[in-house]
Amino acid sequence: MTRDTQSSTPTSASNSSAQPLVSLKNVNKHFGELHVLKDINLEVARGEVVVVIGPSGSGKSTLCRAINRLETIDNGEIRIDGKELPAEGKALAKLRADVGMVFQSFNLFAHKSILENVSLGPVKVKGMKAAAAKELSMSLLKRVGVDNQAQKLPAQLSGGQQQRVAIARALAMQPKVMLFDEPTSALDPEMINEVLDAMVALAKEGMTMIVVTHEMGFARKAADRVIFMADGQIVEQATPEEFFTNPQSDRAKDFLGKILAH
C-alpha cells in the first residue's frame, strides 16, 4: 500500500519529506586567490541538526553565510526546500525570510528596542499586525528568558542576553531552517551556556539547524551529524559519537587532539 502511494505520486512525495531541506551541490567559492569552498556537497534533512566544526579559516563560516547568500558563490547550486537561491531582489529577500540567521556578533539593530528588534521582521516583511507581532515577540522573548528586558536597547543587555534576543528575532520569522555562525564565540565564558541551552531546546523541538561552533559539548548533546571541515573541504562527517570517539581522517584526529587535550 505504501508502495502504491509512493509510485502513484512520486513528485509530491519527493517534495515533502524525502527531499532535503537544504542542499548544496558542487559549491565553489574563492576570496581572490584563496579557494575557500572546494566542491562542497551537503544535504540537510528536515529536522536535522548539523554541527560544522573545523579549524579557523577552514571555510565553515563562509559555508554558513553562503546558505542565505550573505556570501555569493562562484559556481554550484544551493537549494532551500527545493528552490534554488535567487541571485538578488525580492525573491532573494523572500527566501531569506525562511532562513533564520544568528551571528557571532549578535547584530541586534542598535537603535531599536529589544521588542522592536524581534517584531520588526514579522511586521515589515510578513505584514503582520503590530499587536499580533508584539504578542508573538513577547512569547519568543519569554521562551529565551529575556522578556523582562523588552523595552531596553541592545547595548544595555549582556552579550548572552543579546544573543538570545537574536535567536528570538530569527524565530519570529518562523524560519524553515536556522543558521548559527559561531553564536557563542564572542561571549564571556559564563554566558555561553545560557545561549547553548536555548539552542539545545530549539533542537529538541525539531528545528532544522546548521551550527558552526567550537562548542564540542553542544555537538555531543544536540547534533544529529557532525561535519568536519578543513581547507575549504568537508573532510569527514559522522554522528557525534562516532566522530569524537573514532575520527577517521588524520586532519580530524589532529584537530580533536589539539582541542580535547585539556
Place this chain on the structure above:
Amino acid sequence: MEDYLSLLVEYDVLGAFWVNIQLTLWAGVWALLLGTVLALMRISPIASLQWLGAAYVNIFRNTPLTIILAFGFLGLFGQLGFTLAEDLNVSLFRIAILGLAIYHAAFVCEAIRSGVNTVPLGQAEAARAIGLSFMPAARLIILPQAFRGAIAPLGNVLIALIKNSTVAAAGSVAIETSTVMKEMIEFRSDVIYPIFFTFALGFVILVIPIGLLTTWASKKLAVAR
C-alpha cells in the same frame, strides 16, 4: 558712531540677514532630500546608480559655487528664460535656492555616507537575513543610524551653506547680506570697518549656535553599541 548708527536705519541689515536665513533653510531642506537620494544611490547594490551618484558628487563638489549660481542667473534665466515664479525677484530667489541646493547636496551626500560608515556591516547583514530588501533595510535600519552618526558633518555642511548663501549675489539676489554690505560700503566708505565688523559678527552669531547644537546633538543621539 552716530554716523554709523544712522546707516543702520537707512539700510535694512536685519532684513538682509533674514534673506540669507531663508536661502539657507530652503536650500538646506532640498539639499538634504537630494543628498539623501544621492547617498542611497551610492550605497545601493545597482552599479549604474552607484556610478550616477558618484558622478554627480564629483561634478558639483568640484565646481565653484559662484559659477553654478551665475549660471542659474545668466544661463538658465537669462538665456533660456527659465523662471520659477511670476515675480522676477521671487524667481531669482528660487533659482538661487536651486543652485545652492544642487551644490550642497553633493556635500550632504558625502556627510551621510560618512554616517553610513559608522554603521557596522553586521546591521545590514542582519536586516537582509530577516528578509528586508535594500530599500526597507536602508529606511528602517541603515539610514536612521547613519543620520545619527552624520550629525556633526551635516552641521558642518549647514555652516558652510549659511556662509555660502552670500554667493547668491552672483545669482543676482539683490537684497541679501553681501549685496547690502557692498552698497553700504560704496556709499559710506568712511565707516568701512564698522560695516565689515557688523556683517562678520552677524554671521558668527548665526553660526556659533549651530556648531554648539550639532556637537551636543551628535553626542546625545549617538547610537550606543
